[in-house]
Amino acid sequence: MEDTSNFVVISNRLPVSRDEEEGRWETSPGGLVSALVPILREREGVWIGWTGVPDFAPPPFTHDDMRLHPVPLSQQEMEAYYLGFCNNTLWPLYHNAIRTPQYHRRWWHPYRETNERFAEAAGRVLAPSGVAWVHDYQLQLVPRYLREWRPDATIGFFLHIPFPPVELFAYLPWRESVLEGLLGADVLAFQTRQSVSNFRNAALQYSAARPDGDDLKYEGRRVRLQWAPISIDAENFESTARSRAVADRAARLREQFPPVRRILLGVDRLDYTKGIDHRLRAIHTFHSRHPKEAAETVLLQLAVPSREELIQYAEQRDRVERLVGQINGEFGRPGYTPVVYMYRQLEFEELVAAYSVADVMLVTPLCDGMNLVAKEYVASRVSDDGLLVLSEFAGAASELKEAVLINPLNLDQLAEALRRAVQTPPEEAATRMQALRATVQRYDVYRWSRKCIEALEN
Secondary structure, three states, rough: OOEEEEEEEEEOOOOEEOOOOOOOEOOOOOHHHHHHHHHHHHHHEEEEEEOOOOOOOOOEEEOOOOEEEEOOOOHHHHHHHHHHHHHHHHHHHOOOOOOOOOOOOHHHHHHHHHHHHHHHHHHHHEEEEEEEEEHHHOOOOOHHHHHHHHOOOOEEEEEEOOOOHHHHOOOOOOOHHHHHHOOOOEEHHHHHHHHHHHHHHHHHHHOOEEEEEEEEEEEEEEEEEEOOOOOOOOHHHHHHHHHHHHHHHHHHHHHHHOOOOEEEEEEEEHHHHOOHHHEEEEEHHHHHHHHHOOOOOEEEEEEEOOOOHHHHHHHHHHHHHHHHHHHHHHHOOOOOOOOEEEEEEOOOOHHHHHHHHHEEEEEEEOOEOOOOHHHHHHHHOOOOOOOOEOOEEHHHHHHHOHHHHHHHOOHHHHHHHHHHHOOHHHHHHHHHHHHHHHHHHHHHHHHHHHHHHHHHHO
């Protein structure tokens, strides 16, 4: 009989990664892990997930005072469930079909079977009448399977990416099964009010759910729908930005650029939803139409490798790198490179140093559940300066209203926003940033996690 817990977190990945050279586990960075680790420790909870390595699932173990239960995935399951259904069906569909989703039965069946395996793992370790909190689009069937396994449980689900409009969701051949899976939860939480509305409309149209005020009634139960935008550990970013180590890094970075130039910054996973190629086309337009203002800027574009096994991501990298070369070839000259491009993962202090030197932050996704980079930049601006240019299609736009909001597909608008951004008076930038910082500090990741847990327990 396995040890049980009153609180279980279920996600696709465990909050650790394996350093094979050192032969040890390392806690993964990120706000979600930072927010949940104290809760796990306080409640002696269990985190259930995949190690990230095919055919590698060691027995349950404890790391950094976290009780971890690995779920096995074979190489074939990873390819069909994760690379296939999750990343070639659900990911593009849920991001407004920016790329055409692929619908294959050979991917759907492993998705269903893997979700059932995660639910069974949770059911074995969850104590009677315990709380299970399921995360993200990879595990949308887990709530129903877990409810069948453990009807005594209280089950929550948080979707980190957008939920699409019903007109797009309708294309999913297994739409009824996905809705039934999600409706197994007691509380369904989403990043934006729009996603709440989209899910509610889909459930009313394609499932047996019925209205219950702003929530739903399903199989005799009330299913609560919650707007709960995720955030960051703002204090950690702020304290790191104030540290001597980051100040030294930032000074060295700033020295690499002439003092008369304004630094524009982009930090993105190299994912087609992030709109890096559209941003670069707008930069090209900026240089073409406003050469004097553009020549006073340099774009530092940091692209983090992502899902390199998938052809769409390899094509996106080629597209981005061709655009970088085109801009630098047309507008560069000795001593001046308009776009400095880096393709790699950054250390945390290096990232905060980049935030610290950026005069203008460009966060321009075509569709995004939240986009925490925008909040990280704001939290790092301890001098209350800098300007955030933000896509209206990022979930963060509903909170960060003092940013310069743009439609990233409108390249003329974005190029004009760049011109205005580099000419914004310091007083206006400070007023905007002070308001943004107050929002990010007030609604941090710890407040988010408390809000979600309270909804599950009340």
